[in-house]
Amino acid sequence: MTDYTPQQIVARGARAVAEAAADAIDNHPDLEGATYSILEEDEDKGL
Structure with missing residues (x-):
């Protein structure tokens, strides 16, 4: 275990x-075991 x-x-x-x-x-x-999330909270602001 790492x-x-x-x-x-x-x-x-x-x-x-x-x-x-x-x-x-x-x-x-x-980074093979890395997890991430991209949240879209600012999409309505054009970001």
Whole structure:
């Protein structure tokens, strides 16, 4: 079993930036077990 400390990162910004970050996480071999959520709370503001 691997020892790890869970982390939570909260950021605000454009949806395209969040999608690019998600793609980078998905394609990084060291982050294979990482999970994340993209919340859409600011989409109605055009962010």
